[in-house]
Amino acid sequence: MGRRYRVKSYLVKLLLWMLALVLLLEASSYLTTRVAIRDAVTANARAELARGGEVFSRLMDARAEQLALSVTVLTDDFGFKEAVASNDAPTIRSALINHAARIQADLALVADNQGVLVASTLEAPSEALDGIIARGDATGTRYDTVIINQRPYQFVVSPVRAPVRIGTAGLGFEIEDSLSESLKRLTGLEVAFVATGDAPRYLSGTLDQDERQALLEHLAAGAPEFGEPFINREMMTLRVPIAAAPDSLEAVLQVPLAEVLAPYSALDRQLLWITLGFSLFAALLAWLLAGTVTRPLRTLAAAARRMAAGDYDTPVQIESRDEMGQLAQGFTRMQRAIAEREREITFRAQHDALTGLYNRAQLTPLLEAELADASTGGVLLVDIENFTALNDALSPEMGDQILVAVAQRLKALAGTGERVVRMGSDEFALLLTAADVDDEAALANRLRGLFLAPLAIGELRVNVEVKAGLVHYPADGQAPDALLRRANLALQAADARRCPICRYQSGWDERHARRLMVFREFREALADGQMQLYYQPKISLAPPPIVAAEALVRWIHPREGFINPDDFIGTAESTGQITLLTRWVIDEAVGLLARVPALHLSVNLSAMDLLESDFVDDVRATLARHQVAPERLTLEVTESALMVDPTQSLATLHQLKALGTPLSIDDFGTGFSSLSQLKKMPVSELKIDKSFVLQLDSSDDDQRIVRSTIDLAHTLGLTTTAEGVENAGAEALLRQWGCERVQGFYYARPQPEADFLQWLQDHSGQEK
């Protein structure tokens, strides 16, 4: 079956199958019944024909008996005996004719005891009779069927006794058509007597010319055995042997098949009508049944299509209470369940499980909707201060409760929960109206006011502070991601400035972008030689005079040009890339020390460097490679360098001290280090931050700080270096207070190596 004919409809398929089944059943039952009946009828006909054959044989025998009896009466006639005993052939012949006529024999003859014909009504003696006469000689009366002169005869032979046998009389009775007719009347069969020798020959019978011809042809072609009915040309036929020798003769009994099958054909017609009727009825039933199956199926299919399209509200309309009805109810229930689940899934996909607020992914669509309305407003990014610490101090569960409580309060600020989004662990975004954001101070107050009262977490009262970053739209950006990024920068700024709310200012984003660029390009900048060391000379105010300088890193970006160290050092520190930079700087600086004898250089270390386990070994190896004495390389650390891991950092510092490199505290006075910490650090120098030195000559406060710092350093046995010296007044004060070394624009700016070397040459031997 080709694809074209594939049946799509289940109804049609079911119908076709059922119809095919019904038709197959009906057809097969019809055919088998038909064949069975036909076989039975035919078998019956065969049996009847066989019986007919039997009757025929009996009738033939009975006739022969009758003939034999009449012949015996003849031979017992004394006159006949007398005639035969006379031995006078004409007398005997006349007696024969006379007596044969009495019993209506067609042939008559007398033979002597030797079988020699004495008299005969035949013109010529027939060979056919020799055998029968000879046999009659030995026995009493006999009869046989013989063919004489192409005609069949029943021939009776009887001895003539007077009183001993004096001869044999034989009388023949022709088998005429009239005999066949009477046999036909008695048996109901067509009768034919056929001589079968080399070629079958029809002798007599009831057949017409055509039937004779057909029969002879069939016999000539070779017919089945005697006694076995067979079918020939619409005739059921039975061969009955009559005589074998010298000429074989047989009777062929026939009954027309049409006659045999006549009752059958009526039955056959009835059977056919019944079969057709049943088929029609079954087809109707199949159609109805298929309908009852497929109609609800179609309804269900339609329901399934509706559900696929997202319609979960239309119930499936099948009223029946059977399996289909149950299925329909199941469909309706499933539909409701799917709708419910879909709502839940959608809600979960859009909302934060803990607070029930929108999740981060929903901020963009919300913002997009706002922006599309061309309305103005703002995004407030709120962060809980020290949430991690709170979480650690209490418990994650309580942390969660805090988050829920904070979310509750923030909803009040936004006016509705619909405009609050939970961004991350302790970060929330609020979509605010223009009215909300226009007055920044009022907003800050409202935010602070929200958290004045402590949060009730179980029995605890927890005070929470929040910081917030604010962006306005469309003023601070027209795209959700830009707005969010900028709000984040504002939040960072608020964090850094320790103010509760901070609005984004233009340029932050660019700076942030630059920082990102630094992060991405730092490593290759280091490899490409975009980094350079600048050197700022350190001037000795007190003996011994030392030729010294601080090595400062500069990044000349091929596209961006000069990049401020403040812009990349911080980023490098936060990403850990600073350690690479430090090693590069040390390598460069030590290389210069190797080339310029008597020079001392200071290099800034980062807090990260002190945490590197192989840092000290690396420094030692570098010094060894360049064969530079450790005393010539001063390593500067800030106070805050010890903040991250004081133990490890101190250990590293002690190792460096042991190595022999002088250590210096950089930017002293800006950090929050305690004096006890200062005491632990194995440093030999304090560097006073330039913020105290720049206006030293005009600021009394700065003078007091610097002076006491120098005193403090001296008390602790440390030398001091002042940074940011810009005028002679400052130098004079410092010199007066005993500060050992100074550096600043007053003497020299940080300059490239070549300029620095030139500067050294220009100022060699020149002391102030």
Added chain:
Amino acid sequence: MKRLWLVPVLLFVNLAWAVDVEVRFTDDREQPLRDAVVALVPEAGTVSTDEVAQAVMDQRDIRFVPHVIAVRRNTAVSFPNSDNIRHHVYSFSPPKRFELRLYHGTPSEPVVFDQTGQVVIGCNIHDTMLAYIYVVDTDWFGVSGDDGRVELADVPPGNYQLEIYHPRYPEPYRESVTLNAGQPFSQQIQLSPLEPGPRERAADSELERLFRR
């Protein structure tokens, strides 16, 4: 093939003139055979036959008694009817064709057999009745009894034709024999094969008819 065995046995020499002749008959199974006819016909000289001899063929219980007789030529045989029913005695045999129409008692005239040969006697009413009369041209003849023996006493010596007949032995048998004075003549003769008796044959054929159905 019909065969005849003659077993001459010379026992002892008798000096008397006359010769005693004894012929013993047996059938196929070497059982004594009755109804066998022996006739010694002298080769030289003829026996005077003008004298009419007498013989009787009785009919009793629808049978001819005896079944076989031998008579000299020119013997008048009477056919008395001892039954209380009528008989119709006839013969179509060439030596003597005659017919004694239905009668009771002894017919007025006996039948004179003046030709030698076998005469078969029948009854037209009772097909089973059958008798044989052998007409011979000699005075020395006899019919064997139940013991199969025929004894002829005081036969003059000389040359004879020994003639033998039997109803079931179709060919008449003739042989030249010489009787020597003082020498008894004894012969044992087996007739073989014998035809079946006509009565048996008739019974057979009836039986056969039944079988043929």
